[in-house]
Structure formats: structure tokens, C-alpha cells
Amino acid sequence: MTLSGLIVMIGSYLLVAVLMIFCFFKVLTNPQSTLKEHAPLEIDTHDEDPPFD
Amino acid sequence: MSANDKCNTGEAWGSRFGVIIAVAGSAVGLGNFLRFPGQVAANGGGAFMVPYFICFILVGIPICWAEWTMGRYGGRHGFNSVPGIFSVLWRHPLSKYFGALGLLIPIVIYMYYVYIESWCLAYAWYYLNGDLDLGRNPAVYGAFFSQFTGMEAHGSVFKDGIKPVFWFFCITFLINFYFIYRGLTRGIETFCKYAIPLLIIAAVVVAFRVLTLPEQPIPKPWQTVLPAVISQDQWQNLQKLALNPQTLPAELKEQVEKSIAAYLDHQLKSADTQIAQENVLVPPAGFAKTEAAYALAMAEIRSAQQGNAYRIWLEKAKDALDQEAKLALRALEKEALQADKNNSAEHQAKIHTQRLVYFSKLSLEPVDQLAATLASVNGADRFGNFNALVLRSAALEVAELPRNVSNGLGYMWNPDFEKLKDPAVWLAAAGQIFFSLSVGFGVILTYASYLKRDDDVVLSGLTASVTNEFCEVCLGGLVAIPATFIFLGTALTMEAVAGSTFGLGFNTLPTVFAGMPDGRWYGALWFMLLFLAAITSSLSMLQPAIAFLEEGFGLKRRGSVAALGLMTLSGALLVVYFSGNAVALSTMDDWIGTVGIFLLATIEVIVFSWVLGVDKGLDEANRGSDLLIPKAFRFVFKYITPAFLLVILGSWLVQSLPAKIEAVRSQPEVLLIVIYLVISLIFLVLMVSLAGENWRRKCIFEQEEV
Numbered sequence: 029m030t031l032s033g034l035i036v037m038i039g040s041y042l043l044v045a046v047l048m049i050f051c052f053f054k055v056l057t058n059p060q061s062t063l064k065e066h067a068p069l070e071i072d073t074h075d076e077d078p079p080f081d
Numbered sequence: 082m083s084a085n086d087k088c089n090t091g092e093a094w095g096s097r098f099g100v101i102i103a104v105a106g107s108a109v110g111l112g113n114f115l116r117f118p119g120q121v122a123a124n125g126g127g128a129f130m131v132p133y134f135i136c137f138i139l140v141g142i143p144i145c146w147a148e149w150t151m152g153r154y155g156g157r158h159g160f161n162s163v164p165g166i167f168s169v170l171w172r173h174p175l176s177k178y179f180g181a182l183g184l185l186i187p188i189v190i191y192m193y194y195v196y197i198e199s200w201c202l203a204y205a206w207y208y209l210n211g212d213l214d215l216g217r218n219p220a221v222y223g224a225f226f227s228q229f230t231g232m233e234a235h236g237s238v239f240k241d242g243i244k245p246v247f248w249f250f251c252i253t254f255l256i257n258f259y260f261i262y263r264g265l266t267r268g269i270e271t272f273c274k275y276a277i278p279l280l281i282i283a284a285v286v287v288a289f290r291v292l293t294l295p296e297q298p299i300p301k302p303w304q305t306v307l308p309a310v311i312s313q314d315q316w317q318n319l320q321k322l323a324l325n326p327q328t329l330p331a332e333l334k335e336q337v338e339k340s341i342a343a344y345l346d347h348q349l350k351s352a353d354t355q356i357a358q359e360n361v362l363v364p365p366a367g368f369a370k371t372e373a374a375y376a377l378a379m380a381e382i383r384s385a386q387q388g389n390a391y392r393i394w395l396e397k398a399k400d401a402l403d404q405e406a407k408l409a410l411r412a413l414e415k416e417a418l419q420a421d422k423n424n425s426a427e428h429q430a431k432i433h434t435q436r437l438v439y440f441s442k443l444s445l446e447p448v449d450q451l452a453a454t455l456a457s458v459n460g461a462d463r464f465g466n467f468n469a470l471v472l473r474s475a476a477l478e479v480a481e482l483p484r485n486v487s488n489g490l491g492y493m494w495n496p497d498f499e500k501l502k503d504p505a506v507w508l509a510a511a512g513q514i515f516f517s518l519s520v521g522f523g524v525i526l527t528y529a530s531y532l533k534r535d536d537d538v539v540l541s542g543l544t545a546s547v548t549n550e551f552c553e554v555c556l557g558g559l560v561a562i563p564a565t566f567i568f569l570g571t572a573l574t575m576e577a578v579a580g581s582t583f584g585l586g587f588n589t590l591p592t593v594f595a596g597m598p599d600g601r602w603y604g605a606l607w608f609m610l611l612f613l614a615a616i617t618s619s620l621s622m623l624q625p626a627i628a629f630l631e632e633g634f635g636l637k638r639r640g641s642v643a644a645l646g647l648m649t650l651s652g653a654l655l656v657v658y659f660s661g662n663a664v665a666l667s668t669m670d671d672w673i674g675t676v677g678i679f680l681l682a683t684i685e686v687i688v689f690s691w692v693l694g695v696d697k698g699l700d701e702a703n704r705g706s707d708l709l710i711p712k713a714f715r716f717v718f719k720y721i722t723p724a725f726l727l728v729i730l731g732s733w734l735v736q737s738l739p740a741k742i743e744a745v746r747s748q749p750e751v752l753l754i755v756i757y758l759v760i761s762l763i764f765l766v767l768m769v770s771l772a773g774e775n776w777r778r779k780c781i782f783e784q785e786e787v
Contacts, residue, residue, distance in 0.1 A: 029491030030408065036127030037494040037558070043134070044547065044554045051544035055097065058537070058707045 092161075092265045093531050097541065099270040104528055104545035105552075106273035106617030108519040109280065111197065113553040114611060115586045117513060118562040122493045122578045123415075124509045125500030130554075132501070132510035136725070137550070140511055143722045144520040144682055145546050146710060147689040149538035150702040152529025154693075161530040162629035163523040164769045165776065171692045177773050181765045182681045183523025184629055187622035188645075188765075189673040189758065190522070191257075192652035193666040194619050199253040200230060200587065201612035203246060208594075208605035217595045219573065220345050220364045223588040231660035235750065238657050250657060254650070257616065261623045262642045265531060269620050276613045281552065283610040288559035290603050296485040297567050297596065303341075303369075304378065306362045311340050323382045329460040330376040337365075337375070363569070366576040367418065368477055373464035377474050380458050391471075394451055398479045401443045410439055410480040411571060412497055417473060418579055426465070433469040436476050451475075481571050489563030492574060511729050517553055518546055519618065521682030527625040535705030543708065552614075560607070565589050568596045583663075586611070623649075633772025655757060659750050668754040671741055679730040686726060690718045 029037075094100040121129045155166025163183025167176045207213040215221045229246055231238035238244045260268040300306070308316045322328050322336055341364050368374050381391055402410070413432055420428035441447070452468045461467055482488045500506050515521065529538060565585070566574045569592065577589040590607065594600035623645060630641035652669075659665035689698045695718050703709050744751045 029487045030405075030495050033127050033491050033495035036130055036496050037490065040127070040130050040134075040558075041555050044550045048544075048547045048551045051540065051547050054540055054707055055101065055544050058540075 093533065095266040095270050097536065099266070099274060100528060100532065101541050101545045101548070102277050103269050103273045103617075103621070104525060104542075105548035106277050107522075107524050107528070107621030108517065108545065108549035108618070109277065109552045109614050110519070110618040111201075111582065111586065111611055111615055112513075112517050113549065113614065114284070114557045115561060115582045117517065117553045117557045118493060118560075119578045119582065119585055120509055120513045121558065122562050122574075124506045125497045125503075126492075127494045127496035128498045128500050129506060129510060132507045133514065136507075136511040136514040137546075139717055139721050140725050141514040141518045141520065142543065142546060143714060143718050144515075144686060145518060145525065145542045146539060146702055146714075147686055147698065147718065148520060148525035149529045149542040150698060151685065151689055151693070152526040153532045153534075153536065153538055154701055155526065156530030156532060157534055160632065161527055162632055162772075163526050163625055164629065164772065165632060166526055166530060167688070168773070168776070170688050176688075177769050178766055179684055180523075181762065181769045182677060182684070183526060184626050184765050184769075185758075185762050186673055186677045186681055187522050187524055187625050188649060189652060189669050189677075189761065191619055191622040191649055193656045193669050193674075194615065194622065195253055195257060195649075195653055196250055196656050196666065197583075198612060198615040198619055199246065199249040201608050201615055202253055203229070203249040204587065204591070205605050205608035205612055206249070208601055208608060211601060213591060213604065214595065214601065215591070217568075217592055218345060218362055218364070219569065219588055219592040220341070222591040223584075224345055226583070226587045230663070231657070232663055233661065235659050235661040235664070238660055247657065250653070253616075254653065257619050257623065258642055258646055260620055261627060261645075262638060264638065265624070269624065272620065273617050276617050277548075280610050280613040280617075281556070283606050283613070284552065284556040284560070287603055287607050287610065288556060290597065291489075291560050291564045291567075292486055294486060294564070294567055294597065296483055299481060299484060299570060300363055303363055303365055307337075307340065310344050310362055315340050320382070323379045326459060328379070330372045330379060330458065330464075331460075333379055334370075334372055334375040363573065367572045367579075368414075368421075368473060369572060371421075373461075373470050374474060376458045376461040376464060377470055380461070383458075391451065394446060395475055395478055397445055398440070398443060398475065399481075401445065402439075402479060404482070406439060406442075407480045407482055408491070408495060410436070410476045411482075413439075414473070414477055414480060414571075415575060418575060422579070429465075429469070433466070433472060436472045440472065440475075477572060484567045484570060486563060486567065489566035490559075492566045492571075493558060493562040508729060508732055511725060515679070515682070515729070518549060519621070521678035521680075521685070522622065523625045523681060524621045526685075527628050528621070530628070537705055537707045539702055539706040539710055540708040561585055561590060564593045564597075568593045629768075629772065633768065633775060635775070652757065652761070655754065659754065661750075664748065664750050665754050668744075668751050669758065671737070672755065672758055675733065676730070679726060679733070683723060683726045683730060686718070686723050690723065695719045 094103075121127075121133075151166060151170055155161070155169055158169040160166050160169060162180070164177040164180030167180035167183070170176070171179075204213065213225075215225060227233050228237075229244070231244065231246065234240075238247050260272050262268065263271075307319075319333070319336055319340065322333055341362070344362070345364075364370070365374065384391065413435055417429065417432050420432065452471045461470070464470055482491075519525070525542075532538065562574065562578070565577050569577070569589065573589070577585045591604060594604035594607070597603055626645050626648070627638075627641050630636045630644055631638070636644065656665045656669070689695070693701075695715050698718070699710055699715060745755050746752075
């Protein structure tokens with residue numbers, strides 16, 4: 029393995045590992061909202077009215 | 082009950098960690114452990130990581146964030162299915178029909194993915210009970226794989242009694258539907274919470290084993306081993322053929338291949354591994370199995386009387402070249418393989434000139450004289466310059482490095498920055514990021530729709546993506562290629578990298594485990610790891626359709642699971658039946674697993690950036706977020722990501738579409754699969770239309786109630 033290969037490999041591992049540790053640290057230390065709220069259905073598909081009985 | 086509740090099934094994730102791990106589970110799949118290492122090794126080694134990380138930032142992350150945001154937005158408006166989510170994102174009667182793609186893609190990919198998943202389960206099982214101890218010949222595993230999966234011919238899985246693969250397929254199919262039936266939290270989330278950590282532990286154990294392997298001896302060439310494993314008569318006939326001046330290289334190639342195939346077939350049927358352990362026959366690989374290489378082999382046999390001058394020259398060259406020169410020569414041979422693929426004579430000529438430069442630096446006999454020591458062969462002129470052939474074969478042998486961990490890692494990671502000038506490398510990086518993150522499937526849209534109103538999407542999306550990257554770069558990069566190099570050497574690693582993902586996973590790696598101390602247990606662990614990676618992905622592919630059936634038609638879980646089970650079983654049985662050369666599988670993968678997901682991802686990004694509006698989209702993404710999307714991404718979302726996707730899609734269409742259309746025209750089974758896909762799409766469009774009417778009815782009832 030060449031020196032440049034070693035640098036690229038370790039650099040890639042470090043980059044990904046550090047980013048992952050940072051993300052999980054933030055996720056695990058931030059409490060999440062418990063609010064569950066759904067707005068009323070507001071879809072209007074502009075289709076023609078279905079033939080109601 | 083409000084209209085919204087009638088639409089929304091009311092399911093939600095149990096925890097934030099649960100949704101992240103479920104999305105990561107959806108992304109982590111076979112591609113992380115088998116496709117990624119091959120892509121790195123084939124596209125400039127470590128240099129590949131430059132476009133890879135750039136594409137991660139410019140393509141992967143933006144699409145992820147867009148999907149998470151749009152999914153949560155749709156969920157807030159009462160929808161969990163892609164057609165429903167599209168309806169609220171883009172208020173147009175046609176929008177929900179685009180969402181039909183978000184149903185078709187995961188359903189069809191599931192149809193063939195579940196079959197591949199069952200191979201992983203079967204291999205893990207066979208390793209555990211010792212049935213996969215077939216010696217150290219890659220071709221034996223190739224033959225086993227072909228027989229086992231039914232790749233020999235269509236219908237072979239059901240010929241002469243049902244083959245075991247079918248029962249593994251049934252078990253895998255049922256396991257998937259069992260967890261889907263249990264629901265989002267008790268099924269998918271709970272399974273992924275255990276499976277992902279287990280998978281990571283298994284990968285770390287296998288990687289540790291690979292990294293602590295001792296250096297392996299270089300086996301003798303096949304020409305030396307063949308006389309020991311075939312009958313004396315067969316060997317004498319081959320020698321006669323090689324010495325006959327009228328013999329063409331193609332004739333010798335045919336006879337040698339027949340002899341090797343007969344031996345491997347006998348070994349496979351008799352399961353006699355003793356001969357295989359004593360005489361490791363590594364069949365010709367890469368350039369060595371071309372007709373040109375057989376022309377050289379004939380020349381070498383005929384010139385043997387001249388004191389084996391060619392072999393002596395090779396030994397001297399091996400000693401004279403340092404490691405750096407050998408690495409450079411190996412890089413040249415990788416390029417030569419690529420030039421073969423592209424049929425580029427001009428490129429081959431350039432490579433020959435560079436080889437001459439390397440060899441001329443050695444104080445050895447000039448190559449012209451070396452070529453002259455080899456007798457000419459009838460028909461060799463067909464392969465071009467004979468000197469170039471001699472040099473190519475010599476370079477491959479001379480460039481062989483000691484088979485240790487350092488060189489194994491080097492094979493994958495040594496960078497060739499020149500490759501960055503090649504647009505194909507950038508396309509490969511974008512493709513890898515795209516396939517790896519499971520974007521464009523419609524899965525993240527559905528998963529994110531179960532989030533709560535102000536749940537974070539930016540940090541969660543990034544965390545899920547980075548977890549996938551960890552499995553891919555940090556773990557996937559440590560096993561397949563280094564282990565293959567250590568046990569099989571340069572030529573076979575080159576061939577494995579240039580070949581299919583299946584070849585590397587199911588033919589090459591079992592050979593590696595066969596040579597490894599306690600390989601049986603590591604093999605079992607490896608395939609169990611692949612099975613876990615695959616099942617966390619396949620589970621996610623079922624949820625979009627389940628969500629659609631429940632909210633579009635008011636089906637209960639039992640009904641939706643039964644309906645989807647029948648739907649997916651019909652396609653999966655097509656994949657199992659049309660298994661010859663994996664025709665059904667590759668056709669579905671080409672049209673849906675490649676074109677389909679690029680198309681859906683492009684639609685999603687355009688809807689997010691242009692229809693919903695990039696400012697509104699980013700405001701929506703940042704609401705409740707623990708991490709704000711940088712403002713610079715506004716430009717990326719609006720221009721760069723869609724442009725990237727369109728370029729990749731366009732280049733695929735230019736490069737591969739004519740061949741795919743030709744396959745549809747010339748192969749009836751391919752046509753049949755394409756018709757099946759078209760019918761499935763039409764069926765889903767009709768279902769979306771019916772679901773749209775149901776939603777509209779509910780909306781009218783809601784207004785009347787008010």
C-alpha cells in the first residue's frame with residue numbers, strides 16, 4: 029500500500045466516523061417534540077366528482 | 082372521527098432513534114458490502130473518494146433531505162403513501178399519478194431483491210452445517226451458484242423436483258411479511274433496532290479477521306496444476322494439440338476449458354475436496370482466459386526446448402522491478418482491461434508504449450528478442466502485435482505482489498488521481514451514492530410521513546445517511562477486495578472487480594473463506610450479515626404499498642398484507658422461474674431499479690425545488706430541526722442536484738438504452754417481463770385513480786359534517 033493510499037483510506041474513515049459520532053451525539057442529546065398534530069384533510073385533486081349513488 | 086383520521090392509519094414511530102435506524106436499515110444493503118468496494122477498485126482506487134464525497138454532498142444529502150421533508154409534510158396533511166403525498170405537494174389532478182412510480186419501484190425491486198436475499202440466507206445456512214466446503218476453486222463455487230440459483234436455464238428451479246433455493250425463497254418471503262404484518266413500530270422498527278447493531282458487529286468481526294490474515298503463498302499457474310488433476314490421457318492430448326502447428330488458439334482454449342470444467346464438475350458432484358486442497362487449480366482469469374493468451378501459452382510450450390528463455394526472463398524482471406514500478410504496471414493492466422471492454426485499439430497501443438518504457442529501464446534482453454524466442458503460432462496475428470501480447474502477459478505476471486493485507490488494502494485504496502479526468506468515474510460515484518442511500522425509492526417519503534409535526538428531519542436524515550456511509554466506507558471497504566486479493570491474487574481480483582456484484586459475493590468470497598482458518602464460521606457470519614442488510618432493505622420496500630392500500634382503500638393490516646403478498650408473489654415467481662442468466666432479475670433491475678429510481682428522484686427534486694418552491698421547502702425542512710440546512714444549499718437544490726440527476730439519467734440512456742431495447746426485441750422472456758412491468762404500472766395507476774376518488778369522497782363528507 030502506498031503512502032497516498034494510506035492517507036486517503038484513513039482520511040475517508042475519519043471523515044465518516046467523525047461525522048457519524050457528531051450526528052449521533054446531537055441526536056441523543058436533543059429531546060424531541062412529542063406533539064402529534066395532523067391538520068384537517070385539505071386535498072383537492074380537482075378530479076371530476078365521482079358518481080355518487 | 083375526522084376525515085383526516087379516516088385517511089391516516091394513525092401509525093407513528095416509537096422513537097427518534099427508531100426512525101433513523103429504520104431509514105439507515107433501508108439504505109444499508111448488499112451494495113454497501115459488495116458493490117462499493119468493486120466501484121472504488123475499478124474507478125481510480127482512493128481517488129474515487131473525491132467524486133464520491135462531492136456527490137454525497139451535492140446529490141445524496143439534498144435528495145435525502147427533500148424526501149424527509151416532503152414525507153413529513155405529506156404526513157402532516159394526513160397521507161403516508163407517495164401518491165397522497167404528491168397530491169398535497171403539487172395541487173394538480175395529475176400529481177398523484179406520478180406517485181404511482183413511488184409504489185411500482187419498491188414493489189418491483191422487492192420482487193427480485195427477496196430472491197437475492199434468500200441466497201444469502203441459504204449460504205449462511207450451508208456454511209453453518211458445512212455444506213459449502215467445496216475446496217478452493219472459484220469456478221466450483223461459480224458452478225454451485227449457477228446450479229443453486231437456477232441461472233443455468235429458465236425453470237431449472239422447478240426441474241427434477243423443486244430445488245432448495247425455492248424453500249429458502251419461501252422462508253425469506255414469509256419472514257418479510259411477518260414483520261410487515263406486525264406493523265411499523267413492532268415490526269420494522271423493532272427488527273431494525275436489533276438487526277443494524279448485529280450487522281455492524283458481524284462486519285467488524287469479519288473485517289478484523291481479514292485484517293489479521295497472514296501472507297498467503299502464490300499458487301502455481303494452472304498449466305502446472307492441470308496435469309495433476311486430470312487423467313494422463315487427457316493431458317497428453319492437450320499437449321499434442323498445443324504442439325500441432327495447425328492448431329488455432331481457439332481450439333486449444335476450447336479443449337482446456339472442457340478439461341477444467343469436467344474436473345470441476347466431477348469435484349462438485351463427488352464433493353471430494355482432498356485433491357482440491359492438495360492441488361489448487363485456479364482457472365485462467367482475466368487476460369489469461371482470452372484466445373490471445375492461449376496463443377501465447379502455445380508459443381511458450383513450443384519454445385520450451387529453448388531452455389525456457391521466456392520464464393527465465395520473467396523471473397529476472399520480477400526481481401529487477403521495485404514495488405512502485407509493479408504498482409504502476411498493475412495500474413496499466415487495469416487500464417488494458419478497460420480498453421478491452423471498450424474495444425479501443427488506440428488505447429491498447431498507448432498502453433503498450435508505456436509498458437515498453439517500464440521494461441526498457443531494466444537491464445534485460447529487449448522485448449523484441451524476447452518475443453523472437455517464442456515460436457509463432459497459427460492464427461496469432463489475429464490478435465494484433467505479437468510483441469504487445471508477450472509484453473501484456475509478462476506485465477501481468479511480473480506485477481504480482483506479495484499476497485498480504487497491506488497489498489490487499491492497497492489494491493482498493495491506492496489512488497490514481499489521473500482517473501478524475503474521466504467523466505465515467507464521476508458518473509460511477511454519483512450512481513454509487515444514489516443507489517447506496519436508497520433515495521428515489523419512495524421509501525423515505527413514506528417513512529418520514531409517520532413523523533410528528535415538529536420532529537426534526539435535517540439531523541435525522543443526515544444521521545441515517547452517515548450511518549449508511551459508515552457501513553459502506555468503513556466496513557464495506559475492509560472485507561471483500563482485500564480478502565479477495567490476499568487469497569486469489571491480482572488477476573482474479575481484477576476479474577472479480579470487473580465482473581458482477583453476484584460474482585464477487587457468491588463465487589469469489591466463498592473461495593476466500595475456504596482458504597481462511599475457521600472460514601466456515603466467518604462465511605456463515607458474512608452471509609448472515611448480508612442477509613440482515615438485505616432484509617432491513619426489503620422490509621422498507623413493502624411499507625409504501627401497505628400505506629397506500631390502507632389509506633387509499635381503508636384496508637385493515639391483514640387485508641393490505643394479503644393483497645400486497647399476492648401482488649409481489651406473482652412477480653417474484655416470475656423472477657424465480659425466468660432464472661436463466663438471471664434474465665427476469667436483470668430486466669427488472671434495469672428498467673425499475675435503475676431508470677425508475679432516477680426518474681422518481683428527479684421528479685421529487687423538481688417537485689421540492691420548483692413546485693413546492695425551494696424557499697418554502699427549506700423553511701419546511703428547517704422547522705423543528707436540530708440542525709439548519711446551510712443557505713448555500715438553496716442553489717444546490719434548485720440547480721445542481723436536478724442537473725446532476727438529468728446528466729446521469731441521460732448518460733445511462735445514451736450508453737445502455739439501445740442494448741436494452743435490443744434485448745426486449747430479441748429475447749421473448751425479456752419482452753414478457755417488460756410487459757408485466759407495464760401492466761403493473763397501469764394497474765397501479767388505476768388503483769391510484771380509485772384511491773383519489775376515495776380521498777375526494779372523504780373530503781366531501783368532511784365538508785358535509787362541518
